[in-house]
Amino acid sequence: MSYHIKARKAKKLNTKFIFVSGGVISSVGKGVTTASLAALLESRGYSVAPVKCDMYLNVDAGTIRPQEHGEVFVTKDGVETDQDLGNYERFINADLSSSNYITNGQVYQTIIQKERNFEYDGEDVEIVPHVPEEIIRRLEKAAVERRADFVIAEIGGTVGEYQNVLYMEANRIMKYRDNRDVIHVHVGYLPTPPSVGEMKSKPVQTSVRILNGSGIQPDFLICRAEKPIDDRRKETLAWVTSVPVQNIIAAPNVDSIYRVPMNFEQQHLTDKILEKFGMKSRKNDFQEWKNLIGRISRITESKKVVDIAVVGKYYETGAYKLADVYISVVEAIKHGSWANNVKANLHWISSIDVEKHGAKKVLEKFDGIVVPGGFGSRGTEGMISTIQYARENNVPYLGLCYGMQMATIEFARNVAGLKLANTTEVDDDTPHPVIHIMPDQEKKLLNREYGATMRLGGWDCVITRGTITEKCYLDSKIIGKTGKAKINERHRHRYEFNNEYREKLEAGGLVISGTTPDGKLVEIVELKNHPFFVGSQFHPEFQSRPLSPHPLFAGFVKAVVKLKK
Numbered sequence: 001m002s003y004h005i006k007a008r009k010a011k012k013l014n015t016k017f018i019f020v021s022g023g024v025i026s027s028v029g030k031g032v033t034t035a036s037l038a039a040l041l042e043s044r045g046y047s048v049a050p051v052k053c054d055m056y057l058n059v060d061a062g063t064i065r066p067q068e069h070g071e072v073f074v075t076k077d078g079v080e081t082d083q084d085l086g087n088y089e090r091f092i093n094a095d096l097s098s099s100n101y102i103t104n105g106q107v108y109q110t111i112i113q114k115e116r117n118f119e120y121d122g123e124d125v126e127i128v129p130h131v132p133e134e135i136i137r138r139l140e141k142a143a144v145e146r147r148a149d150f151v152i153a154e155i156g157g158t159v160g161e162y163q164n165v166l167y168m169e170a171n172r173i174m175k176y177r178d179n180r181d182v183i184h185v186h187v188g189y190l191p192t193p194p195s196v197g198e199m200k201s202k203p204v205q206t207s208v209r210i211l212n213g214s215g216i217q218p219d220f221l222i223c224r225a226e227k228p229i230d231d232r233r234k235e236t237l238a239w240v241t242s243v244p245v246q247n248i249i250a251a252p253n254v255d256s257i258y259r260v261p262m263n264f265e266q267q268h269l270t271d272k273i274l275e276k277f278g279m280k281s282r283k284n285d286f287q288e289w290k291n292l293i294g295r296i297s298r299i300t301e302s303k304k305v306v307d308i309a310v311v312g313k314y315y316e317t318g319a320y321k322l323a324d325v326y327i328s329v330v331e332a333i334k335h336g337s338w339a340n341n342v343k344a345n346l347h348w349i350s351s352i353d354v355e356k357h358g359a360k361k362v363l364e365k366f367d368g369i370v371v372p373g374g375f376g377s378r379g380t381e382g383m384i385s386t387i388q389y390a391r392e393n394n395v396p397y398l399g400l401c402y403g404m405q406m407a408t409i410e411f412a413r414n415v416a417g418l419k420l421a422n423t424t425e426v427d428d429d430t431p432h433p434v435i436h437i438m439p440d441q442e443k444k445l446l447n448r449e450y451g452a453t454m455r456l457g458g459w460d461c462v463i464t465r466g467t468i469t470e471k472c473y474l475d476s477k478i479i480g481k482t483g484k485a486k487i488n489e490r491h492r493h494r495y496e497f498n499n500e501y502r503e504k505l506e507a508g509g510l511v512i513s514g515t516t517p518d519g520k521l522v523e524i525v526e527l528k529n530h531p532f533f534v535g536s537q538f539h540p541e542f543q544s545r546p547l548s549p550h551p552l553f554a555g556f557v558k559a560v561v562k563l564k565k
């Protein structure tokens with residue numbers, strides 16, 4: 001479809017565009033703000049396409065180091081995106097796609113290719129307007145794809161950075177050149193320095209000024225702070241930034257991000273946005289969210305807790321530990337625990353520490369263990385001893401991708417007697433490559449074709465009847481008792497279970513509880529005679545949502561709770 005047809009379609013849809021920027025600091029909550037706005041508008045019966053606009057020149061997030069980038073969230077159509085897409089999906093309870101994710105890399109790649117194809121008809125191809133126009137084209141494509149009443153474009157980074165100005169320019173052009181329905185929401189941080197003891201609005205004043213320098217006047221200010229912003233500061237911000245005082249919204253810290261939409265709703269943000277666009281208010285349907293929040297409060301009060309260790313790598317960044325790398329895992333464990341009416345205390349354990357101090361010493365006090373995804377050899381021996389500890393001591397275990405591969409290696413070594421078993425990712429010369437690379441993947445690596453070439457996105461899987469895995473999916477009503485037990489889960493990996501070892505490991509007691517429909521790829525392994533021991537080659541965490549917890553996480557926490565009693 002050509003650009004013009006798409007643009008016309010989006011106009012026909014009469015889509016409204018909301019840009020969200022951040023100021024003062026990164027991680028200010030733009031992603032959760034965007035996700036919350038999307039949830040609120042959907043609760044009024046509108047369809048929303050949230051879009052993350054990232055600044056880097058990488059075409060996708062797949063080639064960025066996790067310490068640098070945080071989690072790589074994989075969409076159903078197999079795109080390696082930013083973790084914010086995960087929040088969007090969790091808040092609107094829907095699958096998003098490649099259209100919901102833009103990077104400068106994609107934008108420039110398209111423009112340069114179009115130039116090479118002579119699609120600019122001999123025109124001088126310029127940064128402005130051609131880059132913003134390509135951004136606008138992509139936002140419109142997102143609108144068409146979801147038949148969206150609203151596109152919410154979250155601009156990565158903070159105002160004042162060189163790298164995101166062309167997204168600001170897209171916003172400005174849409175509004176003032178193309179006369180589209182566009183508003184701008186700015187999320188800023190108001191610090192309360194302990195030495196002063198007073199909330200400071202100056203940083204937000206400054207960030208709005210910088211935004212004004214890009215030709216943008218924000219319509220709403222979201223004030224992130226430890227506490228709700230008071231009237232005095234609201235009034236100051238209003239006259240300094242020219243944002244009407246009623247459009248200055250408090251966004252104090254909350255114990256759960258899922259409270260944010262309700263907090264906005266209480267300040268009538270949705271109505272104010274609809275009014276800004278000249279739209280009539282509609283009744284909202286927020287009952288499910290209210291129930292969820294009520295449940296979280298009850299669980300917090302009841303003080304029923306389980307302690308879960310997440311044993312992975314990539315945690316350290318300088319003097320700090322970073323849990324953002326596993327944000328979907330964190331959320332999925334929470335969803336699973338709320339489904340079981342307990343609170344999960346998560347403990348970040350570096351697998352290197354397990355190597356240094358031994359599994360028993362490090363892991364003794366935990367009720368359940370998760371080994372999440374990962375790449376490369378560092379820390380893998382620590383993961384393997386972690387899994388051995390869970391297997392031998394009946395501690396519920398859930399392995400996610402690398403956690404499934406490591407569980408297979410552990411079983412091969414310590415149960416099936418294949419002492420030097422390994423994955424070829426770690427040891428090319430292992431005599432027992434129980435996890436190996438498939439020939440087509442190997443070819444890609446030899447040609448240095450790294451970008452977007454892993455096994456990615458949603459794949460069908462057929463579950464073996466009579467397994468723990470089957471029970472989990474049955475309990476969640478995702479499969480029925482009869483017929484084919486088919487599920488679809490998201491992948492991101494290059495290596496696979498080696499079928500040459502299938503018989504030997506099964507004979508030793510390893511249960512293969514899921515394969516691709518053709519039976520060729522092993523997707524899930526588990527153990528008999530263990531309270532809960534399941535490893536999946538896919539990443540179940542990407543499909544877990546607060547209103548529909550993932551079956552494997554719900555089942556895992558259920559086993560943890562049962563054992564704790």
Ligand code: GLN
Pocket residue numbers: 372373374375376400401402403405425492493494495496
């Ligand atoms: N490193 C493993 C592979 O590429 C596992 C990847 C993951 O955990 N996402 O197969």
